[in-house]
Amino acid sequence: MANNTSVSQILPVMATYSRFPITLVKGKGSYVWDDRENKYLDFTSGIATCNLGHVPDPVKEKLEEQLQNLWHCSNLYNIPNQEQLAALLTANSCGDQVFFCNSGAEANEAAIKLARRYANKVKGNCSSEVVTFEQSFHGRTLATLTATGQEKIQQGFSPLMPGFSYLPFNDSEALDKLQIIKPAAVLFELVQGEGGVIPANPDWVKKLAQICKENDILLMVDEIQTGIGRSGTLFAYEQYGIEPDVISIAKGLGSGFPIGAIIAKEEAAKGFDPGSHGSTFGGNPLATAAGLATVTHIIESNLLSQVKEISAYLDKQLQGLKAKYTFIKEIRGIGLLKGMVVETNALEIVQKAITKNLLILTAGPNVVRILPPLTVKIAEINEFTEALEKTFLSIEKGE
Ligand SMILES: Cc1ncc(COP(=O)(O)O)c(C=O)c1O
Incomplete structure (x- = not known):
């Protein structure tokens, strides 16, 4: 660090990540909160890491x-x-x-x-x-x-x-x-x-x-x-x-x-x-x-038998969205690692979803990656489906 002038221009953390514009400070189960107390449904699980939800x-x-x-x-x-x-x-x-x-x-x-x-x-x-x-x-x-x-x-x-x-x-x-x-x-x-x-x-x-x-x-x-x-x-x-x-x-x-x-x-x-x-x-x-x-x-806890059921429910919801929105080309994956292949820009969907209090990921330019915790509830999957639909509508309206 040379002097105070350079500090204001150079970020102390190296620029290896393009970060989304929110700061997460708390988590419990399927939810996280940012530093402004906004609550998000987290279907990223820290990229397949918080499999038991946050702070289990x-x-x-x-x-x-x-x-x-x-x-x-x-x-x-x-x-x-x-x-x-x-x-x-x-x-x-x-x-x-x-x-x-x-x-x-x-x-x-x-x-x-x-x-x-x-x-x-x-x-x-x-x-x-x-x-x-x-x-x-x-x-x-x-x-x-x-x-x-x-x-x-x-x-x-x-x-x-x-x-x-x-x-x-x-x-x-x-x-x-x-x-x-x-x-x-x-x-x-x-x-x-x-x-x-x-x-x-x-x-x-x-x-x-x-x-x-x-x-x-x-x-x-x-x-x-x-x-x-x-x-x-x-x-x-x-x-x-x-x-x-x-x-x-x-x-x-x-x-x-x-x-x-x-x-x-x-x-x-x-x-x-x-x-x-x-x-x-x-x-x-x-x-x-x-x-x-x-x-x-x-x-x-026999959690894995529950994962099979909940994964089938998530599949059903995603297939429902595919039937409704023609830009969704394919739903694929295993268990609670799902990919939604889109004709459009996956990153735009992920970015817009944040404004609907939903966190999801991309996996390449045309795949939206969905990774809820293994402990996810049916009601949370319904909430996810609603937030994703709101995201699609918002993109369609050019909001
Ligand atoms: C299949 C696979 N292998 C290896 C890695 C690297 O793991 P880490 O980021 O913990 O080094 C990842 C991370 O995304 C992964 O998905």
């Missing part, structure tokens, strides 16, 4: 308890919350061991490192290439933006990381190339969230899993957006009848408290041994308290 009581209580005892200790010591959360995640998935980190990008970074180290140290003498798919999104670190199959995310960051190649998503024939590339691993999303809410075709996923099995390629699913109940099951892969070798998770795991993880099958987990990977904060007592309370609540 079971997580708040567990965090408050942990705040009284120990905030942080290094991974050089045993961390009981971490061990319990790992046990819960492995008991409820096809994986056997967990590595904890702090974000989605770090989880995918860990998955990529695990795949390379497994190829180099365990299998030996084989390719350490990782194959990903076009339109995918895997994060913003150098390795994960390289893994991301979108040029706009990679622009300006060359040289990118070596060792990645890309195939078209949902293209069955293209999968045959895997038998020639023989990569160490394939990393993919079961629903491409940022790429436009595009669900993977079940037959394509089965073929991909089969080729990986036959060719000793690690099957790694990025469940950072689809995981922790968002899809209607704890993990979306369960609905596709596959058993991935590595699952990356983050977002919903901590109900808004920063945490990420990979869950790996025993064989793949051999890629890491003491000293091979680590993180100061990864899985610390506070973060894993949030994770433990979140996952315990999801499992014990």
